[in-house]
Structure formats: C-alpha cells, structure tokens
Amino acid sequence: MEEIKKGRWYHYKGNEYEVLYNARHSETLEPLVIYRALYGDNGVWVRPSSMWSETVTYNGAQVPRFTYTGDMDIQVRPEEHGDYRETENLTREAFWNAFQPGCDEHYLLHIMRSDSSFLPELNYVALKGGKIIGNIVYTKSCIVDDNGVQHEVITFGPVSVLPDYQKSGVGARLIFHTLKLAREMGCRAVIILGHPEYYPRFGFRRAREFGLATEHGETFDPFMALELNPGSLSRLSGVFHEADIYKINSADASEFDKTFPFKEKKVIDTPL
Ligand SMILES: CC(C)(COP(=O)(O)OP(=O)(O)OC[C@H]1O[C@@H](n2cnc3c(N)ncnc32)[C@H](O)[C@@H]1OP(=O)(O)O)[C@@H](O)C(=O)NCCC(=O)NCCS
Numbered sequence: 001m002e003e004i005k006k007g008r009w010y011h012y013k014g015n016e017y018e019v020l021y022n023a024r025h026s027e028t029l030e031p032l033v034i035y036r037a038l039y040g041d042n043g044v045w046v047r048p049s050s051m052w053s054e055t056v057t058y059n060g061a062q063v064p065r066f067t068y069t070g071d072m073d074i075q076v077r078p079e080e081h082g083d084y085r086e087t088e089n090l091t092r093e094a095f096w097n098a099f100q101p102g103c104d105e106h107y108l109l110h111i112m113r114s115d116s117s118f119l120p121e122l123n124y125v126a127l128k129g130g131k132i133i134g135n136i137v138y139t140k141s142c143i144v145d146d147n148g149v150q151h152e153v154i155t156f157g158p159v160s161v162l163p164d165y166q167k168s169g170v171g172a173r174l175i176f177h178t179l180k181l182a183r184e185m186g187c188r189a190v191i192i193l194g195h196p197e198y199y200p201r202f203g204f205r206r207a208r209e210f211g212l213a214t215e216h217g218e219t220f221d222p223f224m225a226l227e228l229n230p231g232s233l234s235r236l237s238g239v240f241h242e243a244d245i246y247k248i249n250s251a252d253a254s255e256f257d258k259t260f261p262f263k264e265k266k267v268i269d270t271p272l
Pocket of ligand 1 (some may be wrong): 098165
C-alpha cells in the first residue's frame, strides 16, 4: 500500500493540510488518505492515495497536487536580530563545499541584510525545538525590457537547510510560506538561479519561456521564473538584473569565514 507521509502538506492552490492516517476502503481495499485542513474549521477529508501523488497543470507549470512541507512541530517565523549568527552558521553548514571549496553564502547573508535591495518582510527562519534549521532571504531585482524600462521583480537566496534536516520538507515550507507573502505584498514575479530539478515543484519555469536572459545573454536551465499572478510576466521579455550585493568580494568572504570554527575545504567535482 502506498503510504502517504504523516505531517504537513501544501496543496498547489495554497491551502495547507495535515495527513493523519493511511487507510483502506472497506470493500474495494483501495488505499485512502485521511487528512485535516489547517484552516477554517479544520475539516477532516478523505481521498484516494493515488490522487495524492499526481501532478497537475497550474499557471502554465506542471506541479505536484500536494507537496510535503515537514513535521507538524516545525515552525516558521521572521528572522530576529538575535538569530543572525545562528542563521549565518546554518547557511555555512548548508553550502559548505556544495558548489565550491568552502562557501561564501554566510558572508553574503551577513552583508545583505543591511543592503537597500534586501526585503526584511520575507526574511524567514524555520525552527524545530527552538533550533534554527532553515532560512530564506529575498532581494529586489529587476527586468529591463526591450525599451530600456525597468520592472521590479524579486529574487530569493541564499535558501538553506541544515544538512541533518535536508530533504524533509523544510525548504519547501519556507519557500511556499514566503511565496504566499510575496504574492500578498503585490510582488510581480520571482526570478532565481538555482537547482533546475528542485524549483519546478513550486511552479518555476525556465526563464527563457518568458523571453528572459541574464546580463550575459544566457538562458540556461538554472535560470528560472515564477509569475506570482497568472500572466504577470507576459509581454515582459528582457534582461534580468540581480542586486549588486550578490557580486561579493571573495577575499572579504574569506576573512569573515575566519570568525567561524575551522572547516576543511574540499575540491568540488561538479560545481553548479
Ligand atoms: C536546496 C535546499 C534548500 C532544499 O531544502 P530541503 O529542505 O532539503 O528540500 P525539501 O525537503 O523541501 O525537498 C526535498 C526534495 O528536494 C530535492 N532536493 C533537495 N536538494 C536538492 C538539490 N540540491 N538539487 C535537486 N533536488 C534537490 C530532494 O531530492 C527531494 O526530492 P523528492 O521530493 O523528489 O524526493 C537544501 O537541501 C539545502 O540547503 N541545500 C544546500 C544549499 C543549497 O543548495 N541551497 C539552494 C541553492 S539554489
């Protein structure tokens, strides 16, 4: 029987549910999932387990009907000043030796919070038992259209989950939570450079589908875009510019890293 993992799940239309039980139809023996709405009057529902794992077409993208977003005891909240060092350390742990020997992302996080491009309203941490296990941050970025007009969009990253907690829904929880907030804030679209296998589940599509290119004229797979409202990127081809803060000085990053406990740097076979 296909067991659906107990815990929190995000429905592609934005509502969240808790999976309570796996069961079987008493006559047909069909596997069923019993789940509870995490909104309104917390209604309890049942549906065939096979439907749980289907993908659907939504806003031009192929996305899972439900995405697992972790245990019920994982909390998300805005990052607070007193969290800074802990969050920078988890960023270091998450990125260390992932894309280069060592990493610079913890230094990037350290300097970006005071940058004019930073969006503090979307700076969120995930916690389990009071320990910070994940973080996501966003900056303002822009598309310059073919007439030279600038259109504001947003970009997230670094997004980090402590290695021991990766692949257990924490990243998805942070991403869905903040995408919903960004939509409510009236942001138009999110443009990122990231893992091309991971982000499509959130509705991201290749940026080239929208006629977008990077400053260097590239349209590679990790360059992805998400419309926060249907059609918000239509008729908006042009060049994407991320905030300058992402162009970090690696010597400064290296000095900053010395304020953390020593970690060995390894040569990476497959950099992004
Ligand atoms: C990438 C990251 C934020 C994802 O968060 P997470 O909590 O581990 O991921 P989730 O539990 O939400 O999702 C798990 C799914 O994502 C996939 N996934 C996780 N990391 C991935 C990666 N680097 N590339 C491709 N897929 C990835 C898993 O295979 C799993 O897929 P499945 O559901 O089909 O089994 C986290 O793994 C991390 O911090 N990685 C190191 C830093 C990093 O790469 N940051 C992002 C840079 S673009």
